[in-house]
Amino acid sequence: SQQGEEDPQALSIQEGENATMNCSYKTSINNLQWYRQNSGRGLVHLILIRSNEREKHSGRLRVTLDTSKKSSSLLITASRAADTASYFCATDANNAGNMLTFGGGTRLMVKP
Amino acid sequence: DVKVTQSSRYLVKRTGEKVFLECVQDMDHENMFWYRQDPGLGLRLIYFSYDVKMKEKGDIPEGYSVSREKKERFSLILESASTNQTSMYLCASSNRGEQYFGPGTRLTVT
Numbered sequence: 001s002q003q004g005e006e007d008p009q010a011l012s013i014q015e016g017e018n019a020t021m022n023c024s025y026k027t028s029i030n031n032l033q034w035y036r037q038n039s040g041r042g043l044v045h046l047i048l049i050r051s052n053e054r055e056k057h058s059g060r061l062r063v064t065l066d067t068s069k070k071s072s073s074l075l076i077t078a079s080r081a082a083d084t085a086s087y088f089c090a091t092d093a094n095n096a097g098n099m100l101t102f103g104g105g106t107r108l109m110v111k112p
Numbered sequence: 113d114v115k116v117t118q119s120s121r122y123l124v125k126r127t128g129e130k131v132f133l134e135c136v137q138d139m140d141h142e143n144m145f146w147y148r149q150d151p152g153l154g155l156r157l158i159y160f161s162y163d164v165k166m167k168e169k170g171d172i173p174e175g176y177s178v179s180r181e182k183k184e185r186f187s188l189i190l191e192s193a194s195t196n197q198t199s200m201y202l203c204a205s206s207n208r209g210e211q212y213f214g215p216g217t218r219l220t221v222t
Contacts, residue, residue: 033210042116042202042213043155088154090211098143098162098206099170104154 006089006106014111019076021106023089024069030092032065033100034074037086046074046087081112115139116214118203124220131190133217135203142207144186146170146178149200149216161186193221 007022023032031050035043049056049065049072056063062075076083086107090100119134137144145160147170157170159178167178175197179187186205190197198221204211 031209035213040200040216040218042215043204043211045210045212048209098208098211099145099157099160100211101157102147102155104152 006087006103008106009104010107010109012109012111013079015079015081017079017110019079019083019108019110021074021087021089021108023072023074023103025072025089025091025101025103026070027091027093029067032063032072033090033092034061034063034072035088035090035102037088037105039085043088076108079108079110081110084108084110116203116205116212118201118214118217120217121215122218122220124222125190125193126222127194129190129193129221131193131219131221133188133190133201133203133219135186135188135205135214136184137186137205137212138184139205139207139212140183141205141212142183143205143211144180145204145206145211146176146186146188147202147204148172148197149202155202158188193219195221197221 005024033048034046037043047058060077065072086105088105090102116137143162146158147155149155161167161180177189201217203214
C-alpha cells in the first residue's frame with residue numbers, strides 16, 4: 001500500500017527558482033527519506049530525517065518534518081536544469097528489515 | 113561507494129517463460145529488496161530479504177518468487193511471465209537507513 005503521497009505530481013519552474021515538494025503519510029514513522037530518480041534510472045538517496053527531527057539541510061536541499069500533521073516538505077533552492085528528475089518520499093515505519101513505503105513521486109522540470 | 117548491479121537493463125520475454133532477474137551488491141548489506149515501478153503507482157515492494165535464505169513478502173508478491181543463497185545476491189523469479197508483469201524492476205540493498213538502488217531492469221513481456 002502507498003503510504004506517502006507527494007504533492008504536486010508535476011512541477012515546472014525556471015532555473016534559479018526554488019522548488020517545493022510535499023509529502024503526506026498515514027501511519028507513525030521512524031524516519032522519512034527523500035530520493036531522486038533520473039529518467040529510466042535507479043533511485044538515489046538524498047536525505048533522511050528522523051521522527052524526532054524537524055528540519056534538516058544538505059547543500060541546496062532543505063527538508064522539514066511535521067509529525068503532528070504527518071507531512072514533510074523538500075525544498076530545492078536556486079534550482080538548476082540538472083535538478084530535473086522525479087522526487088520520491090519514503091517512510092520507514094520501523095518494520096523489521098528496514099522496509100520503506102514509497103509515494104508516487106513529483107516530476108520536477110527545471111527549464112534553463 | 114556502494115554498488116548495486118542488476119543483470120540486465122532491458123529484457124524482452126514471451127508469455128509463459130520463466131524469467132530470472134539478478135541483483136548483486138558489494139557492501140555486505142543485510143537487507144535486499146525487489147520493487148516494481150509503474151507509471152502512476154510509484155514503487156511497490158515485491159519481496160525483501162533480511163538475511164541469507166530469509167525472505168518476506170511485500171505488497172505484491174503474487175506471480176513472483178525470490179532466492180537469496182548468498183548475502184550479496186538476491187534473485188527475482190517470474191515463474192510464468194505474463195503481460196501484466198511488464199514493468200521496471202528495481203533492486204535495492206541497505207543495512208540501516210537509506211537504501212541503495214541498482215539501475216533497474218525494464219522488462220517487457222509479449
